[in-house]
Amino acid sequence: MPRPTSAAATTAATKTWYWSTTPRQQRHHEVDDTIDTVNATLTSSLAAGGNEDGATVTYTVTLDNAPTTEETFTFDVNGEQQTITVAANELTGSTNFTFNDPDVFLDDNVISAPTNFSGSDNSGYEDLVLVNNATSHEVDDTIDTVNATLTSSLVAGGNEDGATVTYTVTLDNAPTTEETFTFDVNGEQQTITVAANELTGSTNFTFNDPDVFLDDNVISAPTNFSGSDNSGYEDLVLVNNATSHEVDDTIDTVNATLTSSLAAGGNEDGATVTYTVTLDNAPTTEETFTFDVNGEQQTITVAANELTGSTNFTFNDPDVFLDDNVISAPTNFSGSDNRLRRPGTGQQRHVPRSR
Structure with missing residues (x-):
């Protein structure tokens, strides 16, 4: 069709044509994103019935809104890193921390409050806020008995002119610091020291009573057995298994x-x-x-x-x-x-x- 010479209409016998020289434009609009906060809250719960021989804490991360992809959260408990995963389209994830510290000492058994709480934010939350509401937990101390057993042994070959008895204290569990034990033999106080990280300690008692009489030469059984308990045992029990000892009488004319x-x-x-x-x-x-x-x-x-x-x-x-x-x-x-x-x-x- 021939180009019109003006903006006027060109009339044909059956149809009128119009031509516009003004171009048609298409436009888009950006809408502001509101910043919504999503909390990732860490909580903890100590399972009932646990003690120092075995206690469990369950840590849970709860999100206000489910992620579109898997999210990973980490934190430290008692110096060990823990990890919780919240799956896509889920609101929570959990992990268990097991405490195990069996010992024979009176001590504070504490599962520390989590530190260094962090998250991955793979879903691209507008404002992901990490809230650490988990606490520390005290674990019951089990009371274990440790025996400190005193025994005695008469050295062979002795008599009233000179006899030796060796006294020994044996502990079921080694102390963390030096322990001192005392007891009396024939009216004289004796002392035994058990060094830190050792199980036993000993001392010798020497009997000397030369005479010309027929008599009973006896090294008496120890009495007044006591111990220091510097290490703080949960239950230190003193067991006196030492006995008296008869010493041979030398026959003097x-x-x-x-x-x-x-x-x-x-x-x-x-x-x-x-x-x-x-x-x-x-x-x-x-x-x-x-x-x-x-x-x-x-x-x-x-x-x-x-x-x-x-x-x-x-x-x-x-x-x-x-x-x-x-x-x-x-x-x-x-x-x-x-x-x-x-x-x-x-x-x-x-x-x-x-x-």
Whole structure:
């Protein structure tokens, strides 16, 4: 069709045509995005019935609006990183943290409040706000018993002149710091130290009681057993399994020696002999010795804590005949050996002899 020469209409016989020189325009409009906040809230819950031997905390992240794709959240508990995933189109995700710290000490068992809470925001939230509402949780301490057992052992070969008993304290669990234990043996306090991280400690007790008496030499069973508990055991129980120990008595000889002395100047009209008993060791109680002279019994007493005792025998046989005037040697010499215990020990043993 021929181009019109103006904006006027070109008329045909059956149709009118119009031509516009003004172009037609299309337009778009940007709409402001409102900034809506979505909270990702972290909470925690301690499962009932747990203790230091095993406790569980469940951590949950809850979103106000479900993500369009998977979101990952991380945080730290007791120095360990934890991870929670919230799936696309879900509002929550959870994970469990297990606490396990069995021990024998009184301590604070705490699952710390989460730190370093962060999220991925893969969905492109307008304003994702991380809210950490999780708390710390205290875990019950189980009470475990630790025995501190005292035992004793007599070293072979000892006797009253020297005997040794070794005392040992054994712990079921090693202490975290030095522990001191005390007890009494024969009235004397003994001390055992168990070093940190060790299970045992020992000490020696030396018995020495040389004497000439038959007695019971006993190292008594320990008494007043006590311990320091510096480490703070949950339940420290002192068990005294140490016993008394009998120590062999050495057999020492004590001579009771009878001697005689004729007084000068005597004759058949009157003569005196002094008889004396001498002990190597003084008795603890009075001792009596007897012997016969010329058919007559004589008696000598040695007092307690003395070494000697004496008696006099008088001879008298005046006559006008030439004869042998003899005071016979003593016979049948014997001693009492009263076997009365001296303080703390026992009896004396005599071996009578005359000369």
